[in-house]
Amino acid sequence: MTAAVQPKPRARYVAKRDAIMAAAIKVFVDQGMSGFTLAAVAKRMDLHPVSLTYYFKRKEDLAAAVLHDTIRRFGEMLTQAEEEASPPDRLRIFVAGYFETRRRIAAGEEIPLAPFSEIYLVEGDQSEALIESFQTLYVRIGRLFKSPDMPWMTPPRRQALARLVVNQLTWSDAWLDAYEPDDYRRVAARVVDVMTGGLAAKGQAWPDLPLMTLGSPDALNDEVTRDRFLVAATKLINREGYRGASVDKISAELKVTKGSFYHHNADKDELAAACFARTFDIIDQAKRGAADIEPGWVRLWLTTASLGMHQASGESGRMLRHHALAAVPRSMRRQMLTRFHQITHSFAGMISDGVADGSIRPVDPLLAAHAVMVVFNASLPLDPKNNPESTAGLLEDYLRPALLGFFVE
Numbered sequence: 001m002t003a004a005v006q007p008k009p010r011a012r013y014v015a016k017r018d019a020i021m022a023a024a025i026k027v028f029v030d031q032g033m034s035g036f037t038l039a040a041v042a043k044r045m046d047l048h049p050v051s052l053t054y055y056f057k058r059k060e061d062l063a064a065a066v067l068h069d070t071i072r073r074f075g076e077m078l079t080q081a082e083e084e085a086s087p088p089d090r091l092r093i094f095v096a097g098y099f100e101t102r103r104r105i106a107a108g109e110e111i112p113l114a115p116f117s118e119i120y121l122v123e124g125d126q127s128e129a130l131i132e133s134f135q136t137l138y139v140r141i142g143r144l145f146k147s148p149d150m151p152w153m154t155p156p157r158r159q160a161l162a163r164l165v166v167n168q169l170t171w172s173d174a175w176l177d178a179y180e181p182d183d184y185r186r187v188a189a190r191v192v193d194v195m196t197g198g199l200a201a202k203g204q205a206w207p208d209l210p211l212m213t214l215g216s217p218d219a220l221n222d223e224v225t226r227d228r229f230l231v232a233a234t235k236l237i238n239r240e241g242y243r244g245a246s247v248d249k250i251s252a253e254l255k256v257t258k259g260s261f262y263h264h265n266a267d268k269d270e271l272a273a274a275c276f277a278r279t280f281d282i283i284d285q286a287k288r289g290a291a292d293i294e295p296g297w298v299r300l301w302l303t304t305a306s307l308g309m310h311q312a313s314g315e316s317g318r319m320l321r322h323h324a325l326a327a328v329p330r331s332m333r334r335q336m337l338t339r340f341h342q343i344t345h346s347f348a349g350m351i352s353d354g355v356a357d358g359s360i361r362p363v364d365p366l367l368a369a370h371a372v373m374v375v376f377n378a379s380l381p382l383d384p385k386n387n388p389e390s391t392a393g394l395l396e397d398y399l400r401p402a403l404l405g406f407f408v409e
Contacts, residue, residue, distance in 0.1 A: 017055050019045065021066050022111040028066065032326055033121040034243035036063055064126035070114040071133050073101060078140050087153070088407060090144040091165070092192050098169050099188035106181040116170060117323030118241045138162050145406065152409050156382045160398040161406055167378040168195070168371060171322050174337060175344075175370055190364040194371045198405030199351065201361045204297050206400060212289045212306040214282050215316030224256055226264050226274075231317030233268075234275045238321045242272060242328045272328060276336050279319040283307060283343055287350075296354025300372070301403060303350070307376035308399050312391045322377050344369045375402045 023044045027036055038059050042049040056062035077097035081090040104110045119134055142158035168191065179187055200206075216227055232253040236245035247268055251261045265271040286303045293299040311318055322340075325333055347369035354360030382393050401408050 024062050024066050025112045025114045032241040032243040033118040060124040060126050063122050064130050066114040087145045087147050095192045096188045099184040103181045103184045117326045157397040167374050171374050190367045194368045199360050200297050207298050207301050214310040230278050233271050237324045295357045295359035297359035308379035311379040312394050347372050
């Protein structure tokens with residue numbers, strides 16, 4: 001009788017390490033970096049926390065490992081794309097590679113990709129190398145767009161488009177489950193079609209209209225109001241994630257006591273829900289303001305450009321970023337995702353109207369709407385270090401290519 005072949009020790013080690021990393025990614029998604037612990041990962045695997053320390057000594061080591069792994073896998077997608085000669089082909093191969101990876105994840109052939117939303121919150125001696133790898137990834141993505149035949153593809157534009165591509169791809173976490181994995185290749189092709197071809201039909205000009213002023217005006221005095229709590233909480237959640245934005249930090253941002261916090265707010269969950277509601281109100285304000293504009297392309301442009309400039313400027317307070325959904329309580333996440341999807345369908349209707357009147361070219365309305373949602377939500381200053389609130393160049397180097405096609409001159 002032939003003895004069963006036992007797996008080699010190295011293979012067992014790698015399999016166990018991959019299982020730990022897969023569980024860690026799920027904890028990362030559910031609880032964010034501030035709620036990420038070896039104990040939480042061990043509990044998900046029904047193991048004692050000590051057993052994990054053979055593979056990862058500290059939670060920072062494990063968090064960095066899963067993020068480095070995701071950066072490495074993005075790098076492999078880029079390596080394939082970089083073999084192409086033209087920027088459009090590079091982009092097509094990169095996006096196709098991402099959705100193929102997502103197909104393999106859905107089929108159980110790979111562990112999930114870790115979210116990038118809280119990468120800057122990883123502390124300790126792992127932080128510097130991790131952030132350097134992440135920034136190098138963005139530089140490589142930006143180089144996909146570089147070509148001597150496109151002198152208008154300036155470094156600020158490439159930087160903005162690299163950030164937009166990453167946000168477009170990672171936001172698919174929120175909607176890709178609505179598609180069968182066998183359809184992911186078609187989804188990738190249609191996403192690339194929107195990126196490269198834009199939305200305006202042939203002959204439609206880039207509008208020259210005044211943008212809408214959105215949100216509520218700031219108070220002219222130092223009074224601490226509910227609106228100021230909403231603006232401060234939104235800023236911190238965008239920067240540090242839901243769990244990282246503590247009551248203490250929100251209070252410190254406004255230079256008030258915790259007593260003042262609880263005078264204006266029931267608790268952090270209630271305040272976060274109100275921040276989401278405020279975000280949705282700003283989007284609704286933009287849609288209402290453009291509702292009577294014709295044709296559909298100009299209506300879509302006015303809505304998206306106004307929201308994008310509002311988000312970048314920070315005036316009257318930014319909207320919550322999509323990644324703010326990471327680590328919020330499950331019940332709240334479901335509710336907020338439902339509202340995001342409702343708004344996305346509203347934009348899909350706006351796009352369908354434009355296709356019908358001939359001002360928007362034929363595209364997949366729902367996938368185009370997801371893209372538009374990310375365009376204004378991820379809109380940030382092009383030079384956040386030197387001009388943190390500046391919107392200089394944003395219309396030309398970010399919103400214009402985002403809506404007319406990445407490679408438009």
